[in-house]
Amino acid sequence: xxNLFGVFAVAFAAVGGTKKxxxxxxxxxxxxxxxxxxxxxxxxxxxxKPVANTNDAVILVFDGxxxxxxxxxxxxxxxxxxxxLEAGMSxxxxxxxxxxxxxxxxxxxxxxxxxxxxxxRSFALDxxxxxxxxxxxxxxxxxxxxxxxxxxxxxxxxxxxESE
Numbered sequence: 278x279x280n281l282f283g284v285f286a287v288a289f290a291a292v293g294g295t296k297k298x299x300x301x302x303x304x305x306x307x308x309x310x311x312x313x314x315x316x317x318x319x320x321x322x323x324x325x326k327p328v329a330n331t332n333d334a335v336i337l338v339f340d341g342x343x344x345x346x347x348x349x350x351x352x353x354x355x356x357x358x359x360x361x362l363e364a365g366m367s368x369x370x371x372x373x374x375x376x377x378x379x380x381x382x383x384x385x386x387x388x389x390x391x392x393x394x395x396x397x398r399s400f401a402l403d404x405x406x407x408x409x410x411x412x413x414x415x416x417x418x419x420x421x422x423x424x425x426x427x428x429x430x431x432x433x434x435x436x437x438x439e440s441e
Contacts, residue, residue, distance in 0.1 A: 296332075297387045299409070300379055302372050304392035305339035305359075308414040311393060322359050327426035333389075334358075336375065341366040369397045380407040391417045 308314055308321065315321040318339060328335050334356040341349075341362035350361045362371055372390065379386045387409045390401050401408045412421065422428075 297385045298334075298383070299332075299387045299389060300334040300336060300375075301328075301389050301391060302375060303335065303337045303417075304368050304372060304390075304394060304397065304414075305337050306368060307392050307394050307397075308337075308417075311414040311418070314414055314418045318361075325422075325426075326354060326357055327428075328357060328422065332356075333425075336360065338362070338368040338371050338375075340368045369394060372397065373400055376401060376404050376407060380404060 303325070305318060305321065309316055309318065315324055322337065325335065325337060335358070337357075337359045339359075339361045341364045343365060349363045349366075350359075352359045360371070362368060372392075376388050376390075379388055384407075386407060388401070388404075388407055389409055390398070390411045391414055392398060392401075392411065393413050393415075398411045401411055
């Protein structure tokens with residue numbers, strides 16, 4: 278019996294004890310264009326703030342507007358950062374640079390990218406093992422967001438009754 282406990286303890290440590298630092302990079306403008314996801318950046322930011330309660334870092338990146346004198350803006354709340362780039366700057370380029378920086382900090386760091394952009398996806402996956410996975414924004418919104426924000430996905434839409 279002691280031997281069996283030792284095997285479980287080693288297996289548990291291997292699975293749970295060695296979690297590598299993970300950063301979620303989210304292509305904000307690409308996310309806003311998907312069916313069933315928020316359409317306004319302010320709403321998306323507010324909805325994603327609870328995700329900052331996870332152990333993972335989350336960076337939401339928006340392209341700079343092509344027409345205008347926008348300057349880079351950055352907001353942080355815990356492990357959640359929102360970055361709006363300066364005029365004409367591409368979130369894709371910023372995200373690829375950020376992946377390189379994260380990879381150079383430590384080979385143990387991992388990135389999960391949220392985008393539907395095929396070109397960005399291809400370039401990001403070339404940096405394996407740093408980029409562990411690329412998640413489509415719709416899949417992120419339906420599958421990962423409820424878990425990461427602490428909400429449980431209900432099986433049905435009927436409201437539960439507090440009193441009978």
